[in-house]
Amino acid sequence: MKEGPDIARIAALIGDPARANMLVALMSGKALTATELAAEAGITAQTASAHLARLLESGFLSTRKQGRHKYFSLASAEVAGVLEALMGLAAGAGHLRSRTGPRDQALRRARICYNHLAGDMGVQMFDSLVSNQYLASGEGQLRLTETGRTFMAGLGLDIDALAAGRPALCRECLDWSERRSHLAGSLGRALFARFVELDWASVEKATRIVTFTPSGARQFQAMFGG
Structure with a gap:
């Protein structure tokens, strides 16, 4: 057996x-x-x-x-991560349930993945955090650097409180449409919640599409655009 x-x-x-x-x-x-x-x-x-x-x-x-x-x-977030990974495998193999269209493009641009930002904008944010050395990886673990803590504090996030809870503070999640990583974990959740709190973005619950306001999109690009 x-x-x-x-x-x-x-x-x-x-x-x-x-x-x-x-x-x-x-x-x-x-x-x-x-x-x-x-x-x-x-x-x-x-x-x-x-x-x-x-x-x-x-x-x-x-x-x-x-x-x-x-x-x-x-x-749990782990269940959501498994589902997102399976979506990536299905998309990569060409197993899509409907024709692409404007709503599909919007879903690929920005969507909610359980409780954090995914899609092109989620991957863009993750890449920016890594390139600015706010996030670092080592021994298979993703961690927030000291400069990253300062950056997040500037956004109004309490990192000590986030780190004390569950799930992990920082976790990579494989994006199904981009096939690259976006940020999950309690930090990913808190960042997206902050975007909503600041009226930068809102979620269309029926489709999971995230819509950024013109002002919110400008703020996002200024913060994570380069």
């Missing part, structure tokens, strides 16, 4: 089209009800309930109740 992690079981759970659609819908970072997820998957509420039970049992999802409603969300 073979030993080790059972990736075939995990792949089978994700590989069902209805479950895959529900998981991708939750990549927006927003918690959704079973009814909303059933609509995303194009299945009945009863069928969705069975799929959600399997995903919960396997540790893909977490739930919380508010009033009469039960909400589902991805269990």
Whole structure:
């Protein structure tokens, strides 16, 4: 009998089209009800309930109740990272579910990946942070440098508080459209939340597209454009 992690079981759970659609819908970072997820998957509420039970049992999802409603969300950033990597493999192999168009271009330019910025602008930000030596890698670990701490403090981020929590402060996430890294971890989450707080950007929850205001785009380019 073979030993080790059972990736075939995990792949089978994700590989069902209805479950895959529900998981991708939750990549927006927003918690959704079973009814909303059933609509995303194009299945009945009863069928969705069975799929959600399997995903919960396997540790893909977490739930919380508010009033009469039960909400589902991805269990962790690690689950989101796996889904984003699979999207990259699918895109690289030409397995796309629809024709490209303006909305696809917008999704590739900037989108939310669970709770951090992805797409061309996410990769641009990551490359800028590395080239300015705010981020450094070594021994397979991504870390924030002292100059990076000063830079983030200037944006109003409390790095000590972020580093004390979960998940890791800095983590690379493979971008499915760019096939290059963008920034995940608690720092990636906090940076995007700060952009929203500053009214630089907003998220279209139905598609995960991130739209920058003209002023926000200028501020972003001034900070990460070179």
